[in-house]
Amino acid sequence: LTRIALARRPKGLPEPEDFSFETSALPEVSVGNVLVAVTHLSLDPYMRGRMDDVKSYAPSVEIGGTMTGQGVGRVIASKAEGFTEGDLVTGMTGWTSHAVLPATELRKLDDSLPPSTALGVLGMPGFTGWVGLKEFGRPKAGQTLVVGAATGPVGSMVGQLAKAAGMRTVAVAGGPEKCKLAVETYGFDAAIDHRAYADAGALRAALAEAAPDGVDIYWENVGGKLLEAVIPLMNVGGRIPVCGMIAWYTGLDGDGSDRLPALWRSVLVKRLSVNGMIVFDHWGRFPEFVSEVTPMVANKHIAYLEDVAKGLENAPKAFISMLQGGNTGKQIVAL
């Protein structure tokens, strides 16, 4: 068995010395478990986060521990019901040639499609795009979607499903080759090479041209320059599913004084719902509010305080005071 372990925690971009190769005899298979010879291993952006000793939605890899990851492979020994030698399976094998896993943590694959699809288009990244677009993107025909890392497994799924839903789709990808792929293979209406633009302003101008009616869904894979470029182009009622922020994963972008990466990371890790709201969009429900809350005020189930300034001439003073917290409760002027 050969496995790749985390040798030390990387600073910025990982280096080969951060990993170590370890060999050992094949492990015994105990009851309920299956020995898998790994044929395909998935490499995903989230793995960079697992190399840090930072609390996230998943635990970090210990020093000396096998790098985590999903693999596909063939069963070579089984002590679990339902699994026999030769079965094609997928599970969290880690970066290893062989893995013993509980049968309950393995999923059987059929041989009708290439096994590697279980790691991409039909696996975790493809599912991420599919479910996130339905739940949080809510595609609408005629609207515009922008996605970065557009030729990757998440971005390409998002782009194709949005296109099928009748949206205008704009890809952001690195380099002319990927831009060509975005249009020709994934059917994006336009593709922008983020590497060709030095700053967010220039990238924004290119995006504005590709999205002349503004942006209704910005699928966030990237953060950094692209996020800065796209925010002013968002339309009223736009949606931003925050899926990833790869530009910030190595901690190399910026000097640490910018709080946006920390905020954005909280939105992702804590699955925050961040919604802009303006009362005038909701006046239709005003009668419902009045009939529900009036009796609560009358019964004293809802308390309220008022701070009453006397005389119109005192309005400016009361206003200035209120802006500094001088009021206790709703500031009123009684004439």
Ligand code: NDP
């Ligand atoms: P990709 O295969 O698309 O690989 C990453 C790509 O990111 C690179 O190929 C590169 O594409 C792009 N990239 C890297 N650095 C930068 C940068 N500084 N600025 C702009 N683009 C950059 O990855 P996936 O499709 O697997 O994942 C895409 C995103 O989705 C990631 O952020 C990932 O962490 C996230 N994700 C989140 C999940 C969740 O549950 N929230 C689940 C799965 C993925 P290019 O050359 O085109 O710029």
